[in-house]
Amino acid sequence: MVEFFQHIVNGLSLGSTYALIALGYTMVFGVLQLINFAHGDVFMLGAFIGMYTAYALALHTSPSLAALMITLLAAMAGCAIIGFLIERFAYRPLRNAPRINVLITAVGVSLFLEFSGQIIFGADPKFFPQVYQPQGDWMIAGVRLNPLQVINFTISVTLMLVLQFVVFKTRLGRALRAVSFNHELASLMGIPTNRIISLTFVLGSILAGAAGVLVALSYPKIDPLMGIMPGIKAFAAAVLGGIGNITGAVIGSFILGLAEQLIVAYGAPTYRDALAFVILILILLVKPAGIMGVHRAEKV
Amino acid sequence: MPDSTLLNLQDVTVHYGVICATEKVSFSVASGEIVTLIGANGAGKSTTLRAISGLLKPSSGTITFEGENIVGETPNVIVSKGIVHAPEGRGIFLNLSIEENLDLGAWTNPDSDSVKQQLEYVFKLFPRLLERRKQNAGTLSGGEQQMLAIGRALMAKPQLLLLDEPSLGLAPQLIELIFEIICEINKRGTTVLLVEQNAHQALEIAHRGVVLETGKVVLEGPASELKKSEAVQKAYLGG
Numbered sequence: 419m420v421e422f423f424q425h426i427v428n429g430l431s432l433g434s435t436y437a438l439i440a441l442g443y444t445m446v447f448g449v450l451q452l453i454n455f456a457h458g459d460v461f462m463l464g465a466f467i468g469m470y471t472a473y474a475l476a477l478h479t480s481p482s483l484a485a486l487m488i489t490l491l492a493a494m495a496g497c498a499i500i501g502f503l504i505e506r507f508a509y510r511p512l513r514n515a516p517r518i519n520v521l522i523t524a525v526g527v528s529l530f531l532e533f534s535g536q537i538i539f540g541a542d543p544k545f546f547p548q549v550y551q552p553q554g555d556w557m558i559a560g561v562r563l564n565p566l567q568v569i570n571f572t573i574s575v576t577l578m579l580v581l582q583f584v585v586f587k588t589r590l591g592r593a594l595r596a597v598s599f600n601h602e603l604a605s606l607m608g609i610p611t612n613r614i615i616s617l618t619f620v621l622g623s624i625l626a627g628a629a630g631v632l633v634a635l636s637y638p639k640i641d642p643l644m645g646i647m648p649g650i651k652a653f654a655a656a657v658l659g660g661i662g663n664i665t666g667a668v669i670g671s672f673i674l675g676l677a678e679q680l681i682v683a684y685g686a687p688t689y690r691d692a693l694a695f696v697i698l699i700l701i702l703l704v705k706p707a708g709i710m711g712v713h714r715a716e717k718v
Numbered sequence: 719m720p721d722s723t724l725l726n727l728q729d730v731t732v733h734y735g736v737i738c739a740t741e742k743v744s745f746s747v748a749s750g751e752i753v754t755l756i757g758a759n760g761a762g763k764s765t766t767l768r769a770i771s772g773l774l775k776p777s778s779g780t781i782t783f784e785g786e787n788i789v790g791e792t793p794n795v796i797v798s799k800g801i802v803h804a805p806e807g808r809g810i811f812l813n814l815s816i817e818e819n820l821d822l823g824a825w826t827n828p829d830s831d832s833v834k835q836q837l838e839y840v841f842k843l844f845p846r847l848l849e850r851r852k853q854n855a856g857t858l859s860g861g862e863q864q865m866l867a868i869g870r871a872l873m874a875k876p877q878l879l880l881l882d883e884p885s886l887g888l889a890p891q892l893i894e895l896i897f898e899i900i901c902e903i904n905k906r907g908t909t910v911l912l913v914e915q916n917a918h919q920a921l922e923i924a925h926r927g928v929v930l931e932t933g934k935v936v937l938e939g940p941a942s943e944l945k946k947s948e949a950v951q952k953a954y955l956g957g
Contacts, residue, residue, distance in 0.1 A: 592818050593825070599811045602773060606805060608797035608826035608874065 433675020458649015464630025660711025
């Protein structure tokens, strides 16, 4: 039983990482009906920005929670800028283009980031500096908790709550939801839709950047293609939850994280990466719009 | 009653691709007026409103608001100049609450006292919205959605209100109420440009009317005269 709870804790930790990435997919889809394939690569860039910041400031020489926070903030700020630039220069010029053009461009941006990364950072894996090294494990009611996982989970959930607050309680969040309902209508309220779309990319990229550092902290080998698999899985989680729906993305991610952890523990670990898609297919067969998704009539 | 020109359209031509939706439409709206734009389906009424609010860019012609050319401005800039467009089909945010819809209507209004005042005014006009302000706008009936659309447009304290078919799909009593409220809004100093297929009723409350037929202005004049005109009968019946 204790072992089971341990797997649950691990699953929640994994799920919270997926959620950070999935939120970016789902928000961008909400405002632009675009699958931003480059999103997983923003996650990768977050890890690299974190790494270079840590080395530049020699944060790994004195690992602490503060060092982690600095690394995290640097990655989030860097990814915010990258997200802004991607939208501004890759997607905005295509605002009125057919959707397929934008989709192809998204694939292009993804490849551009991956292979620019290989040129700039090198293709071989790099070691992510240990900016935070908690000693030993924490025991709570017989459950062994890896402090990194607890920190990972706590930071992820905090960021999700902040996002939830921004989207549902602030004026900008209201504008964001208005734009995702209908651009034209939002512009008739006087809302600068382009700026809100930029904001959406910035918010999503901030979360992806944070996820990059958090994952690199637990799995400290990073390379320019590391964003592909988590990106695809987080996308699957977003679709599972109902793409376009923020709560759905979080739910889908936790389901996926838990399922992956449990299949590794009790079933067939080799199927770990296939599981996301099996769940996705099953859910979509039963509920094509995803768990939280509502079928919206195509706009005319 | 017309003391000064608020809005002026000069030879406004709008194309959808190669199709010409309006051709050299010219008319003006004076401050304080209710002007109604009437005509059959496809006459170019909504297109004209969309050109004014910046949703469409005319291929030629000028649109001036308070003497300033607004062609080429984005819709959000035009809203901040004081033109608010309540689009056809109600166009409310069904995923937001009534309160949030109204709040968004006040996006360009930076003064929170004035927003509060407008909110009270809107709730006075439409008490139904006050009762349901926490509800999701998607739960409202068609008539209530129309009230919300008009109420939300008022939140920006517009100088010029563009209303596109506010009576569409409503029960006769509701239509009457909506028209009464348009009069009331106008009396409080908002200039109204009203697009209607319901020509008779629109001419009842308007000061002046402009009749469109296949993208052109065919008639223009005081509402009382247009009511008697044959062309209006024709346009109204879809001729």
